[in-house]
Amino acid sequence: MxxxxxxxxxxxxxxxxxxxxxxxxxxxxxxxxxxxxxxxxxxxxxxxxxxxxxxxxxxxxxxxxxxxxxxxxxxxxxxxxxxxxxxxxxxxxxxxxxxxxxxxxxxxxxxxxxxxxxxxxxxxxxxxxxxxxxxxxxxxxxxxxxxxxxxxxxxxxxxxxxxxxxxxxxxxxxxxxxxxxxxxxxxxxxxxxxxxxxxxxxxxxxxxxxxxxxxxxxxxxxxxxxxxxxxxxxxxxxxxxxxxxxAPEPPTSSTVELLGWLDQQPSESVVYVSFGSGGTLSYEQTVEVACGLELSQLRFVWVVRRPNSGRADSAYFSIGDGRGRENDDVSNYLPEGFKERTHKVGKLVPQWAAQATILRHPSVGGFVSHCGWSSVLEGITNGVPMICWPLYAEQRMNATLLAEELKVGVKPKVLPAKKVVGREEIARMMRDIMEGEPNPIRERARELKESAAMAxxxxxxxxxxxxxxxxxxxxxxxxxxxxx
Structure with a gap:
């Protein structure tokens, strides 16, 4: 037939x-x-x-x-x-x-x-x-x-x-x-x-x-x-x-090393930070994210990209072949000494990480996301509560949906695409989704994970x-x- x-x-x-x-x-x-x-x-x-x-x-x-x-x-x-x-x-x-x-x-x-x-x-x-x-x-x-x-x-x-x-x-x-x-x-x-x-x-x-x-x-x-x-x-x-x-990505040498580190961390103790394949932050905002992570004293995996000099979506249509950027020392964009001070509790990943694999790891308990819908679904299907950080496209709608209707995330008080979100607020949002038991946001994330699986x-x-x-x-x- x-x-x-x-x-x-x-x-x-x-x-x-x-x-x-x-x-x-x-x-x-x-x-x-x-x-x-x-x-x-x-x-x-x-x-x-x-x-x-x-x-x-x-x-x-x-x-x-x-x-x-x-x-x-x-x-x-x-x-x-x-x-x-x-x-x-x-x-x-x-x-x-x-x-x-x-x-x-x-x-x-x-x-x-x-x-x-x-x-x-x-x-x-x-x-x-x-x-x-x-x-x-x-x-x-x-x-x-x-x-x-x-x-x-x-x-x-x-x-x-x-x-x-x-x-x-x-x-x-x-x-x-x-x-x-x-x-x-x-x-x-x-x-x-x-x-x-x-x-x-x-x-x-x-x-x-x-x-x-x-x-x-x-x-x-x-x-x-x-x-x-x-x-x-x-x-x-x-x-x-x-x-x-x-599905989770095939393992690479860098992924294996990162997963080995995640294996050593307590359950739901790590915040995964990524702003998508097309999103970038300003230099000032990159510094505030770093300081917020340090201030929170939480474990983290952060996918760091070269700061933009204009629009937040500047990486969507890449200009040039990008050679050399993947090998940049990310310390160039971060506060002096940040890498050394946080090396025991955090991992910095330049440019790209195996997101689907990382989000399903048991030690990951929070996700700072640009709220692209694919990333949103990866967070929900793994039961991971989110800090909603919209940058462009329909991401502001997605962030509002997640934080206000679905109750599976929190949003900063200002739009990240318009103003710089300060380190104190970043640290507070991370604690909101990572700490407290019972945590209503975390419980809601687990409910939606089950709902997605049933569908x-x-x-x-x-x-x-x-x-x-x-x-x-x-x-x-x-x-x-x-x-x-």
Whole structure:
């Protein structure tokens, strides 16, 4: 019997590619589908390349993996163009290359799944007679705002960040002006118009896949399905299929050494500090984080990256080949003597660490995170409470969701992307999530870990949703046969 051939298209960036890879794994391993991952690539640092190679090696035995170099963007973008603008232009200009790759396949895919920035390529699915899905690698609340932004664009006068009241999304929690996603910070920027276009493209799929689960975001998911609320805009099924998270990375010499140190630490005593593959801190903020760690007197593992000289997302699209930076002495960015004073209680890791492996280690009891959704899910599925440190993209919404609704983390009093968070507050937040018994934040983290596991078990809500998607994919074969 012929099996469905599913093509998954990922826009540039590890935060998009890794969730696509994890979805591809499930479709290939659990449903025996033929899976081809189409990855639009971008320049990466050596550290990011390591993650990318590890992710690719985890699927090569059961998925085809095709790199699609991005189109030449000379003259189409300014050097300082923001991330969302770059992603939209890259994916739009690469559409022809994607079409060429698909048309040259020996066996035409019967299903095309794209991430939110690939919605313009859904017309290719129409052209080739394929079933088409949009995969939201973030959460349902963020997706609700994205879907509703074209309406807000007409309703709201002036800048969103200047509004006195929260932005209302039918059936969902309102979004405070200070929590809006980066493209909504300035309506006069080209990035905003691109973002509105992405929102309008969300209605083009035959279904929406969201990397969350029913129990975690029941209200937002129901509003997306309710024909009298946001469901009236979609008119297609919404499947909560998460949490899809990456497996622990293969061991390396540096990982083995770090895990050996973690093995010697007491249970849930170590704070893991990482700001993601695309995020960076200013020099002043890097110093305050160091002083906060020292002040807290807690054990830690800190992934240290060269401070930025401008935007917090400056590492998202790496410039140059990054050679030499991975070998930088991190002491150059830290207070004098910090490394020597903390060497018994802390580990400094330059540029990159095996996050999925570290977070599942029994000695890790807290996570200082930039709140990228992939990192959030890795924290939740391991039952690790978080200090929510949003830097860009939708991370402010994620931080608010974690700290105020899910109660699995704490936030600083000021937005880290706007002001420097002081060492005393950093130390206090670390104690809030690490100390005290019982600790309500830690107890909540354990509850959500169990909830996530139940969703993915046989008969769980996400397992059932994936089954429904798989059935639709099987049905899609008939359409391809008719097309041919």
């Amino acid at each position: 012929q099996k469905p051939h599913v093509a998954l298209l990922s826009s540039p960036g590890l935060g998009h590619l890794i969730p696509v890879i994890e979805l591809g794994k499930i479709l290939a391993l659990h449903y025996n589908f033929k899976v081809t991952i189409l990855a639009v690539t971008s320049q990466t640092s050596q550290a990011e390349s390591h993650v990318l190679k590890s992710a690719i090696s985890s699927v090569v035995n059961f998925c085809d993996f095709l790199d699609i170099p991005p189109a030449d963007l000379s003259g189409l973008l300014e050097n300082e163009a923001a991330v969302v603008e770059r992603l939209c232009v890259v994916m739009r200009e690469t559409k022809g290359a994607v079409r060429s790759v698909i048309s040259n396949m020996t066996h035409l895919p019967s299903v095309l799944i794209v991430d939110i920035f690939g919605s313009e390529c859904l017309s290719l699915a129409q052209e080739f007679g394929m079933l088409k899905y949009i995969y939201v690698a973030s959460n349902a609340w963020f997706f609700s705002l994205l879907l509703y932004t074209p309406i807000l664009d007409k309703q709201v006068q002036g800048q969103f960040v200047d509004q006195k009241e929260a932005l209302e999304i039918p059936g969902c929690s309102p979004v405070r002006p200070e929590d809006v996603v980066d493209p909504m910070l300035d309506r006069n920027n080209r990035q905003y118009q691109e973002y509105v276009g992405v929102g309008m493209g969300m209605v083009k799929g035959d279904g929406i896949l969201v990397n969350t689960w029913e129990q975690l975001q029941y209200r937002d998911l129901q509003s997306l399905r309710d024909e009298n609320l946001l469901g009236g805009m979609l008119k297609v099924p919404v499947y909560a299929i998460g949490p899809l998270v990456r 993915m078990k046989i008969g769980g809500s996400s397992f059932t949703a994936l089954d429904d998607v798989a059935k639709q994919c099987n049905e899609s074969l008939r359409h391809v046969h008719k097309q041919n």
